Every structure is written in structure tokens, then in C-alpha cells.
Amino acid sequence: MKYLSEFRDAAIVKTLLNNISKTVTRQWNIMEVCGGQTHGLVRHGILDMLPDQVRMIHGPGCPVCVTPVSLIDKAVELCLEHDVILCSYGDMLRVPGTEMSLQKARASGGDVRILYSPLEAVEIARSNPDREVVFFAVGFETTAPANALSVVRAKQLQLTNYSILSAHVMVPPAMEAIMDDTDTQVHGFLAAGHVCTVMGLSEYEPLVEKWKMPVVVTGFEPVDLLEGIWMVISQLENGEHRLENQYKRVVSNQGNRQAVELVKKVFEYRKRDWRGIGEIPLSGLFVKEEFVDFDAAIKFKDIKIPETVDTECLSGDIMKGKIKPPECPHFGSKCTPEHPLGAPMVSSEGACAAYYQYKMQS
Amino acid sequence: MSKKLDFQLSCPMPEMDFDTITIGHGGGGKLTQNLLKKGVFSLLDNEWLREQDDAATLSLNGSVAFSTDSFVVSPIIFPGGTIGDLAINGTVNDMAVCGARPSFLSLSFILEEGLKMDDFWQILVSIREACAEAGLKVVTGDTKVVERGKGDQIFINTTGIGYVHPKAKMGVKSIREGDAIILSGPLARHGIAIMSKRKGLEFETQLKSDTRPLHTICNQLVDKFGDAIHLMRDPTRGGAATVLHEIAGQSGFGIDLFEKNLPIDEEVAGACEMLGLDPLFVANEGLFIAVVDSAIAKQFLETVKNWQFGKEASIIGNITEEHPRQVVLSSIIGGKRVLPQASGELLPRIC
Missing domain, CATH: 3.30.1330.10 (PurM-like, N-terminal domain)
Known part of the structure; x- marks a missing residue:
């Protein structure tokens, strides 16, 4: 078992596609919540292999895309004007702020460092005691535990020069927001496998019951995605609505309790503004009072950043699945990965980037 | 050693x-x-x-x-x-x-x-x-x-x-529809070996850079196949994808690329998955990509395979008149997608 090639097996893919074709009798709209799943679908050419009756709607699960412009502006300001060492995951670098992205800030002299782990940022803080180090804590439930751990570690080390700029968002409230939208045409969800790896399944039962629709926790490889789609369609065709777990090799019912406890220890839920979508209640993770010394939003609260909105980017409509990226009037013309109008065109999990990069352009 | x-x-x-x-x-x-x-x-x-x-x-x-x-x-x-x-x-x-x-x-x-x-x-x-x-x-x-x-x-x-070499007659103008595209060895070793030692990214691997001179094998190939070799390039920074895009863009032809034929070490594939990188975009230092007349493709491949560093050489695609200037990859599972152009710095993914 190599956990990779088996899930990209052409014969199994063919069988699953056949199963889907045999099962489906009418048009169904399925939303894959996670941007990683969107990229899997497009990168492996799966969208064009599915029968016409299966319409995939690309969800809001790109944490980079929904990070408010004001937070990016703040990060830019911190490293350019306040001599902060700004540490970030690589995804965040190209996302446009009001004036510039972090990549441009780095080119303008800002000390921006790309890291894989926030614990490296703690180490940077330890070895640079005379500099402030801020980690741009972006992501869904997947990255939250590691970011929480960095705060705990910094506290243990009694560091006074480390803080995180939390832009964390949670998946279930976003799914609720989508379903609350009267224009929504989603019949079933592929829930984000890695988010559930951390959080477990319990948060999704109430959603299934409330909206009477199938939710299948799904992985990211072609076999995972197609099996997840088949499971949703099987339920829909049978008039059922259940929570199912396609991604059992990774996701357990209870999730990773230790990780969840860590998140609860450091963060609390509050309303959060989602770029392009708007405010969603209890959808953001904010640093608790107990760890306030490690909260960059408080530590640098005197840096006022005006709220701005994207005037031309239709990312909200894209992320709610109302339009597909090529239906945006700016797609590929005014908006490209090199000159993006909004985040979905630059993030590695953004739907616009997936379409721009991988879909045939006629 | x-x-x-x-x-x-x-x-x-x-x-x-x-x-x-x-x-x-x-x-x-x-x-x-x-x-x-x-x-x-x-x-x-x-x-x-x-x-x-x-x-x-x-x-x-x-x-x-x-x-x-x-x-x-x-x-x-x-x-x-x-x-x-x-x-x-x-x-x-x-x-x-x-x-x-x-x-x-x-x-x-x-x-x-x-x-x-x-x-x-x-x-x-x-x-x-x-x-x-x-x-x-x-x-x-x-x-x-x-x-x-x-x-x-x-x-x-x-x-x-x-x-x-007097027999060398290479250039994008020599490229014809149906030409075979041959890659001399496994992708992305150099880039991954470098990244494994880069500050902030260190991870355990036995991988070594593939840096090596190519003049002996290239000379031997030119001597043997002459003008049937239409183009050779070495895919360094920007990876194989960048060279394939250059070939498609400069020749005006399209390229069909077959994912299942791409030679990639298991260790490199694993590291790329972990880092969120596509091996087609990662740097190499000891590889070449050749566009050759389809009539000699098999012989050419055999000659490369006999070279000590060419055992994993493979025909990875061909030149087509369809989808001009685009590189279209047939995925392992049979789907098709456009191979994007590298857009600046390779940035690792969040999750």
C-alpha cells in the first residue's frame, strides 16, 4: 500500500465512472467544499469524464481566497513599516491586497518568509529576540492545531516577540451560509476530508438533518473523489440523506482529539468576514484572552487598516457556486494569475486558478 | 563517489x-x-x-x-x-x-x-x-x-x-507533426534535493542532485541520428513543463503529453506530494528533452537507455497539429488537462 498510485488507478476510475453513469437518472448539483478537491477534479481531467447530469459546484474551501483584504494589508504594513519578520504559508504570498501582495512587499524590502510549519516561526522568534515575528495563521481546521501549538510553545518559551495574525475560518458555518442563500442549487456535499481528519464527523450530522441532504466526507485523489460523488448520487437517487465517510483510511468519527483540544485551548469562535462572501456568524477562530500577548491583532491594534472590498472580482459568486470561473467577464482577460483581480485566481486551491491552469482554452 | x-x-x-x-x-x-x-x-x-x-x-x-x-x-x-x-x-x-x-x-x-x-x-x-x-x-x-x-x-x-557537430541541424523550425518527445531520465531530482536542504524546509531524503554534463551523450546522439533530431533542450529552472511550453510556443505546434510515461522516482513523487509541488515544474540539472523524427524514436530511445544515466528514458509525448501552442496532458486515469505555464516562484501549498 503506497497510498498514492492505488488511488490514481485507471481501471478503478473507469469502474466508478460506470457506476455513476448507471446510477444517475437526472441532473444533480454536488458541491465539493474544499479547494483541494476542486484542483483534484480539474487536474486529473475528471470534470470532463463525468456524465452530463452530474454538475460539480466548486465550494468556498480555499482559506486563502476568503482571507479578508484588510488582513493582507495589515500583514503587508507590518513587514514594510514596522520591521516585523512576517512568516507565512506559501499560498498567501501572491494574493492581492489593496496596494500589494506579500510577494510584492518582500520585493519592496519587507522581511517575508515562507514556512511549512508555524513552529519554525517560533524558532525564528527565539533566535531574533530583538525583532517582532508574526505568523500569518491562515487556514481551515486543518492548519489551526499547528498554529495553536505555536502559541502554546511560544508561551512555554516565554517569548515576548512572537504573535499570530489569525485568519482562521471554519467549514461547517460556511456550508450553512451557502445553504441559507436562497439562490443555492446544491443537492449534496463532498465534505473536506482533511478538515474532518482533525474535527471528526459530529459537526456534520446537524447539517444533514437540517437540510435533508447527503454529505459524504471525501478525500482528494481521483478514486476518492469519484467514489464520494457516487455515494452522494446513490443517496440522492434513493431519496436518502445521510452522513457517510468515504475517506475512512484517514478520517475517524471522533477526529484528532488532541488537535481539537489544542484548538479549543488557544482559540474561540467569533463571527468572521469572508472575502467575497461577507460575514458568517461563529465562523472564525480568534486568539483567546489567555493568550492575548500572542495575538498580533491586539499587539498591533494601533495599526488601523481600512476595510476594503473587491470591486470587480466575483469571487463570492464563484465560491457559492453561482457561476463557474469562465462565466466571469474578467476571467482570463482582465484577471489572470499574473495580474489577479481576486484571490481565487492565485491561490493553489482557488477555483479560478484551477480552471485557468488546467482547462482547455478554446 | x-x-x-x-x-x-x-x-x-x-x-x-x-x-x-x-x-x-x-x-x-x-x-x-x-x-x-x-x-x-x-x-x-x-x-x-x-x-x-x-x-x-x-x-x-x-x-x-x-x-x-x-x-x-x-x-x-x-x-x-x-x-x-x-x-x-x-x-x-x-x-x-x-x-x-x-x-x-x-x-x-x-x-x-x-x-x-x-x-x-x-x-x-x-x-x-x-x-x-x-x-x-x-x-x-x-x-x-x-x-x-x-x-x-x-x-x-x-x-x-x-x-x-557538423551533423547537428537542430531548431524549432525543424519540428514536424508526429515527432516524438523523449525525456532522458527521472524528473525533479535536483530541485527536490536542493529543497530538502533549504533552510526552513529540511526533510530526510537520500536524493541527490542529478547535476552532470550531457555533452558526451548529446554528441553521440547527434553523430548517430544527425538531422533526424529536430531539437534538444535541457529542462533546468522551471522544469520540464517550461521547456515543453517553449517548444509549443516557439514552434506553433501543440504537444500531447502522457502522464503515465513520465519517469519519476518514488521518493521524488512523495516529496512533491508532501510539498504540494508538481514534478514537471521542479528544476533538473542533468536531463535533456529531445524532439525527434518518429521514424527513429525507438532507436533513439534505445541509445539513450544504453547511456549510464538514461535507463529510465521514455517517450513522454508527441508533436501534434491539434491545440496549437498548448501542452495537453493525458492524466494517469485518462482525463485530459492543459499543462499550465509556470508563473514565477514555486510556492508550496498550505494543505
Whole structure:
């Protein structure tokens, strides 16, 4: 078992596609919540292999895309004007702020460092005691535990020069927001496998019951995605609505309790503004009072950043699945990965980037 | 490996005035002379360098290839090589894929104040070894030192001159529909080996850079297949995807690429998954991509496979008149997608 090639097996893919074709009798709209799943679908050419009756709607699960412009502006300001060492995951670098992205800030002299782990940022803080180090804590439930751990570690080390700029968002409230939208045409969800790896399944039962629709926790490889789609369609065709777990090799019912406890220890839920979508209640993770010394939003609260909105980017409509990226009037013309109008065109999990990069352009 | 070790043992660093490079080493005075005499001149000694003139005088006849490249890799010493052999092999390979055999080289250093003398010596030794392997002479060069913080330890520029094989008739204009595209070996080893040692990214791997000179195999192929080889390129920075895009863009043809034929080590594939990178976009230093007449494709492939580093060579795609200027990849599962163009810096993914 190599956990990779088996899930990209052409014969199994063919069988699953056949199963889907045999099962489906009418048009169904399925939303894959996670941007990683969107990229899997497009990168492996799966969208064009599915029968016409299966319409995939690309969800809001790109944490980079929904990070408010004001937070990016703040990060830019911190490293350019306040001599902060700004540490970030690589995804965040190209996302446009009001004036510039972090990549441009780095080119303008800002000390921006790309890291894989926030614990490296703690180490940077330890070895640079005379500099402030801020980690741009972006992501869904997947990255939250590691970011929480960095705060705990910094506290243990009694560091006074480390803080995180939390832009964390949670998946279930976003799914609720989508379903609350009267224009929504989603019949079933592929829930984000890695988010559930951390959080477990319990948060999704109430959603299934409330909206009477199938939710299948799904992985990211072609076999995972197609099996997840088949499971949703099987339920829909049978008039059922259940929570199912396609991604059992990774996701357990209870999730990773230790990780969840860590998140609860450091963060609390509050309303959060989602770029392009708007405010969603209890959808953001904010640093608790107990760890306030490690909260960059408080530590640098005197840096006022005006709220701005994207005037031309239709990312909200894209992320709610109302339009597909090529239906945006700016797609590929005014908006490209090199000159993006909004985040979905630059993030590695953004739907616009997936379409721009991988879909045939006629 | 043993060869390299023996060589280094037999080539100990001479007594130097300093443990590190100082601004004075670039001043042109005694320190510079000492550094050159004990370092560059003694290791790379040949009749041109011995002259120590401001310019090397060469006698050239026939068709000559001329190529330059700069090297800024970090870390400067990595699994499988150093910035030194990379700088030699890089220019050798740029010429090799044009059907040229490199003969003469210029070698220029920009050193940062504080560079460890031990590291500089190791780099010089690797340069000497790479020059010997490629059969070329360093005939001119330059050394400058910049203040600490103004460079990244060491930058190297090399420029090469070499004779072009008379049978070489390569160029994008020679490309025809149906031509086969052959890749000489497994993708992304260099980039992943470098990344595994880069600060902040360190991870355990046995991988080594694939840096190596390609002139012998390229010359052999040109000699054997002549004008049936329509184009050769070495996919370095930007990876194989960037070269394929160049070929599609410059020739006006489309390219069909088959994911299942792409040679990728398991370890590289795993590292790329972990880092969120596509091996087609990761750098290589010892590979070439050839576009050849389909009639000789199998023979060409066999010849490459007989080369000691070509065992995993593969026909990875072909030239088509469909979808002009686009590279379309047939995925392992049979789906199709456009291979995107690299868009600047390779950025790792969040999750």
C-alpha cells in the first residue's frame, strides 16, 4: 500500500465512472467544499469524464481566497513599516491586497518568509529576540492545531516577540451560509476530508438533518473523489440523506482529539468576514484572552487598516457556486494569475486558478 | 563517489591568510593575487591561465556555439554537487543540447564577504573536477567581493565556447507533426534535493542532485541520428513543463503529453506530494528533452537507455497539429488537462 498510485488507478476510475453513469437518472448539483478537491477534479481531467447530469459546484474551501483584504494589508504594513519578520504559508504570498501582495512587499524590502510549519516561526522568534515575528495563521481546521501549538510553545518559551495574525475560518458555518442563500442549487456535499481528519464527523450530522441532504466526507485523489460523488448520487437517487465517510483510511468519527483540544485551548469562535462572501456568524477562530500577548491583532491594534472590498472580482459568486470561473467577464482577460483581480485566481486551491491552469482554452 | 573522495583528499586546501573571504580579497592587490594563485590558478592550471593576460587568445575555426549562464543556487553545497560543478555543467549542457562540444570557458565569481574559505575551496575543487570531466579549459575569469548582506555567499557566471557537430541541424523550425518527445531520465531530482536542504524546509531524503554534463551523450546522439533530431533542450529552472511550453510556443505546434510515461522516482513523487509541488515544474540539472523524427524514436530511445544515466528514458509525448501552442496532458486515469505555464516562484501549498 503506497497510498498514492492505488488511488490514481485507471481501471478503478473507469469502474466508478460506470457506476455513476448507471446510477444517475437526472441532473444533480454536488458541491465539493474544499479547494483541494476542486484542483483534484480539474487536474486529473475528471470534470470532463463525468456524465452530463452530474454538475460539480466548486465550494468556498480555499482559506486563502476568503482571507479578508484588510488582513493582507495589515500583514503587508507590518513587514514594510514596522520591521516585523512576517512568516507565512506559501499560498498567501501572491494574493492581492489593496496596494500589494506579500510577494510584492518582500520585493519592496519587507522581511517575508515562507514556512511549512508555524513552529519554525517560533524558532525564528527565539533566535531574533530583538525583532517582532508574526505568523500569518491562515487556514481551515486543518492548519489551526499547528498554529495553536505555536502559541502554546511560544508561551512555554516565554517569548515576548512572537504573535499570530489569525485568519482562521471554519467549514461547517460556511456550508450553512451557502445553504441559507436562497439562490443555492446544491443537492449534496463532498465534505473536506482533511478538515474532518482533525474535527471528526459530529459537526456534520446537524447539517444533514437540517437540510435533508447527503454529505459524504471525501478525500482528494481521483478514486476518492469519484467514489464520494457516487455515494452522494446513490443517496440522492434513493431519496436518502445521510452522513457517510468515504475517506475512512484517514478520517475517524471522533477526529484528532488532541488537535481539537489544542484548538479549543488557544482559540474561540467569533463571527468572521469572508472575502467575497461577507460575514458568517461563529465562523472564525480568534486568539483567546489567555493568550492575548500572542495575538498580533491586539499587539498591533494601533495599526488601523481600512476595510476594503473587491470591486470587480466575483469571487463570492464563484465560491457559492453561482457561476463557474469562465462565466466571469474578467476571467482570463482582465484577471489572470499574473495580474489577479481576486484571490481565487492565485491561490493553489482557488477555483479560478484551477480552471485557468488546467482547462482547455478554446 | 570514491573518485570524488580520492580527489579531494589529494587536493587539500593550501594555507590561506584568512578563514573567510574579506572585502580585501576583491581589491585586486596582494590578497586577491594570493587567493587566485593558491586557489583558481593552481587548481585550474592551463596554458591560457598561466599567461595571466587581460584576455585569452583563442584560435577558432568552423561553426562555434557560445553560451552564458549565471548561478545563484542556495544552499551552495547540496547533496550531489556544489554551485561550482553546477556552473560548469550548466553551461556545458546549454551547449551540448545545441550539438556543441564545449572547449573553452570563462569563470567569474561574485563572492560575499564572510564566505568560508573551506566552502570556496570545496567549490573550486568541484569546478576542477567538472572541467576535467567535460574536457574543457577555463581560459579567463574574474573575482569580485561584495559586502556582507549584498550577495548570498557566492554567485558564479560561466560562458562557454565550443565547436558544433557538423551533423547537428537542430531548431524549432525543424519540428514536424508526429515527432516524438523523449525525456532522458527521472524528473525533479535536483530541485527536490536542493529543497530538502533549504533552510526552513529540511526533510530526510537520500536524493541527490542529478547535476552532470550531457555533452558526451548529446554528441553521440547527434553523430548517430544527425538531422533526424529536430531539437534538444535541457529542462533546468522551471522544469520540464517550461521547456515543453517553449517548444509549443516557439514552434506553433501543440504537444500531447502522457502522464503515465513520465519517469519519476518514488521518493521524488512523495516529496512533491508532501510539498504540494508538481514534478514537471521542479528544476533538473542533468536531463535533456529531445524532439525527434518518429521514424527513429525507438532507436533513439534505445541509445539513450544504453547511456549510464538514461535507463529510465521514455517517450513522454508527441508533436501534434491539434491545440496549437498548448501542452495537453493525458492524466494517469485518462482525463485530459492543459499543462499550465509556470508563473514565477514555486510556492508550496498550505494543505
